Amino acid sequence: MTSMTYVFSQELHGHLVPYIAALHASCITLDHMVGPFLPPLTNEKLLPWWKQRIAEANSGTRIIVLLLPETAPGKKPLGTDLRGLAMLKLSETETGSFRGHIDAVLVDRKHRRQGGAKSLVAALEYEASRRGRSLLLVDTETDSAGEAVFKKLGYIEIGKVPHFSRTLANGKKGETFLYKEFLPSPS
Numbered sequence: 001m002t003s004m005t006y007v008f009s010q011e012l013h014g015h016l017v018p019y020i021a022a023l024h025a026s027c028i029t030l031d032h033m034v035g036p037f038l039p040p041l042t043n044e045k046l047l048p049w050w051k052q053r054i055a056e057a058n059s060g061t062r063i064i065v066l067l068l069p070e071t072a073p074g075k076k077p078l079g080t081d082l083r084g085l086a087m088l089k090l091s092e093t094e095t096g097s098f099r100g101h102i103d104a105v106l107v108d109r110k111h112r113r114q115g116g117a118k119s120l121v122a123a124l125e126y127e128a129s130r131r132g133r134s135l136l137l138v139d140t141e142t143d144s145a146g147e148a149v150f151k152k153l154g155y156i157e158i159g160k161v162p163h164f165s166r167t168l169a170n171g172k173k174g175e176t177f178l179y180k181e182f183l184p185s186p187s
Helices: 010-029 043-059 116-130 145-152
Strands: 003-007 062-069 084-090 099-107 135-141 156-166 172-181
Touching: 003 116, 010 043, 010 084, 010 099, 043 062, 062 116, 084 116, 099 116, 116 135, 116 145, 135 145, 145 172
Parallel strands: 099 135
Antiparallel strands: 003 062, 062 084, 084 099, 135 172, 156 172
């Protein structure tokens, strides 16, 4: 079944929040992705954090895009349908009103290498452009699949910071910072 991107809607996708948290936990636990939390992960940590991200999306300061199977209009997807998600935080400053920061691209393990990350980033870029954004920033673990994907998608490396994020066993991972400029959609 074909995957499509959908901008998060509380009405159509609010019931997916536990599955969104589970996808995030899977990426942290199984893939050792650096995230806002270290294992062990619990619903008490993840669900409030995701509910805050959803509130930001509902207020218009964040864009969340979901990767789901193509569905009939108005049909609510099942939790098992969630294949991935991406988030963009929109700058709320007057001086940064043209910027956004991609702060998550998560793809379920069984749906990787099928163009999902590319589709999610393209959807974020489209939604950002529709909102007058012309500069997107992203940071990702150095030497990760994410870094390679963003470079392949035309993001330009600004630099690397070693020992940027804490990992299990008191280790640290480096972070690579990238950006991409494009023309916003005419209003």
